[in-house]
Amino acid sequence: MPELPEAETIVRDLRDRIVGHAVTGIAVIRPDILAPGLTRDHLDASLAGYRILAVDRRAKNIVLRFDTGRILLVNLGMTGRLVLDDSPRAAELRHVAVRFGLDDGRTLLYDDIRRFGRMELHSPESWAERDATLGTEPLSEDFTAERLFEMTRGTRVPLRNWLLDQRKVAGVGNIYANEALFRAGLHPARPAGSIDLEEAARLRDAIRNVLEEAIEARGTTFSDYRDASGEAGAYEPRLRVYGREGRPCPVCGTPLQRIVISNRSAFFCPRCQK
């Protein structure tokens, strides 16, 4: 997916381009990406004619706030894209699932090859409950070494898996989990509860640094990610371990390894990461 930096890039672009505009109508081409119970009619009745007040991000989710208090959450899954149709790349989209008409004639397209994405419609109350299921924002002031240390106590879950749990640290996915563990010198299979406070501090800093650098580069395009104009991100060449099995470690030159943890690849340097 689009992890936190990719969602953040889309949010910043969309914010400048759609805030203040009203949605005029909604077409749902692939209803299976709507949350259970949500229908086109429900979506249309709740959003059509109303103005977008804000575009925010929570974890990997894009959050559109309307002037009625309603909130539309878009999770991009693995291959979801939110692209405005006034960008030249929009014509390349082959799997449009939902179209949002805007009051100036533009259309916001939701495209999703694999349809792992989800759209949820929330009231302020249901949004508060949903929001509470998501963990600490890693770029917020709340995300301290002490907090990370405390959260990992008592679990034997491998660090790489622990970082993917959105109830703990929200927004980290497999690419940045692997990159952060490399930077922190921590082995992906190591039990999360085994790190000490000093290691937690390294991991906290590594997570923040890699996410911030990836946002500056407008995200990582490993294969499918595109921004709100349909353009690829520029961070992929700067990945240090993800997808680089057999290539030399950028620090010590040892060939990087790939292992499978819980059916997902983990990449690491067998010498640098303990």
Add this chain to the structure above:
DNA sequence: AACGCGCCCTGTCCGC
């Protein structure tokens, strides 16, 4: 309760 696993779906790439 916490955790691991299989699955949702399409596209691409690799080896034969």
Add this chain to the structure above:
DNA sequence: TGCGGACAGGGCGCGT
């Protein structure tokens, strides 16, 4: 050139 299998950045629901 074609075909089968592995694999892909996420997250849910299930069983243990």
